[in-house]
Amino acid sequence: MNKLLFGTAGIPWSTKPRNTIKGIKQVRKLNLDSMELEFVHSVNLNPKTALEANKTAKENGIVLTTHGQYYVNLNSLDLAKFEASKKHILDACRIANLAGSWSICYHMAYYGKDEKSHVSERVIGAVKEIVKKLEDEGINLWLRPETGGRITQWGELNELIELSLACENVLPCIDFAHHYSRSLGKVNTYEDFKNILEELEKKLGRKCLDNMHIHTEGIEFNKSGEKKHVNLNECNLNYKDLIKIWKEFKIKGIVTCESPNLEEDALLLKKNYEGKI
Numbered sequence: 001m002n003k004l005l006f007g008t009a010g011i012p013w014s015t016k017p018r019n020t021i022k023g024i025k026q027v028r029k030l031n032l033d034s035m036e037l038e039f040v041h042s043v044n045l046n047p048k049t050a051l052e053a054n055k056t057a058k059e060n061g062i063v064l065t066t067h068g069q070y071y072v073n074l075n076s077l078d079l080a081k082f083e084a085s086k087k088h089i090l091d092a093c094r095i096a097n098l099a100g101s102w103s104i105c106y107h108m109a110y111y112g113k114d115e116k117s118h119v120s121e122r123v124i125g126a127v128k129e130i131v132k133k134l135e136d137e138g139i140n141l142w143l144r145p146e147t148g149g150r151i152t153q154w155g156e157l158n159e160l161i162e163l164s165l166a167c168e169n170v171l172p173c174i175d176f177a178h179h180y181s182r183s184l185g186k187v188n189t190y191e192d193f194k195n196i197l198e199e200l201e202k203k204l205g206r207k208c209l210d211n212m213h214i215h216t217e218g219i220e221f222n223k224s225g226e227k228k229h230v231n232l233n234e235c236n237l238n239y240k241d242l243i244k245i246w247k248e249f250k251i252k253g254i255v256t257c258e259s260p261n262l263e264e265d266a267l268l269l270k271k272n273y274e275g276k277i
């Protein structure tokens, strides 16, 4: 990536009719730069539509990313569910790849009753297997473990980094609202955000900061972390300092806005970043 791009998590609300192809064109009309394909409930594109999305995105200069299925758990003790989780990820990656998706992110696992280090070991083993299969099939996209918004979800910063170090073609998807919610509102200052980027640069190098996949949205939390996503002006996430840090570190890549109002907050972030508001 040669700059920081901004886009929506899914098809903008203002798209009519609301389908993937029209969504990509609408992102361009809105003066945004990227769109996340939402495979969260199912891989909802077939190979033909995926190729069409790929073509439309290229024609409109839009970068596509993908959010993988919610229903995976690479720490499931049920062997059938564990195997199915790996298959779900592979299935999604194949279609995302046909769509030309630059990156695909996942909430990889839940801790359950296990030690955190043990969960990481299992996740690393499974992701290594997945990455090897993708490589054998010639599929080339960033596979991204995302910050878990709840304290029961695997996906602290150090866990994302550990997995990225262990596997090729893996880098974190940093969801700043999730860092805020899983810390019960503590990670919310200029210094906190700076620490995250410094840690990423120290452990994963400049390559990571030049290829960031970020999620940012408003969020409500309770004692176990994320409750629900809300719009940025409905919560106290300190997004202005966050943007300041993005600029200071000259990060590149994609910021996907997961607020319920999608394009409105995506534009709010982009305009703030460009100093237009």
Ligand SMILES: [Zn+2]
Pocket (backbone or CB within 6 Å): 146, 175, 178, 215, 258
């Ligand atoms: Zn997210």
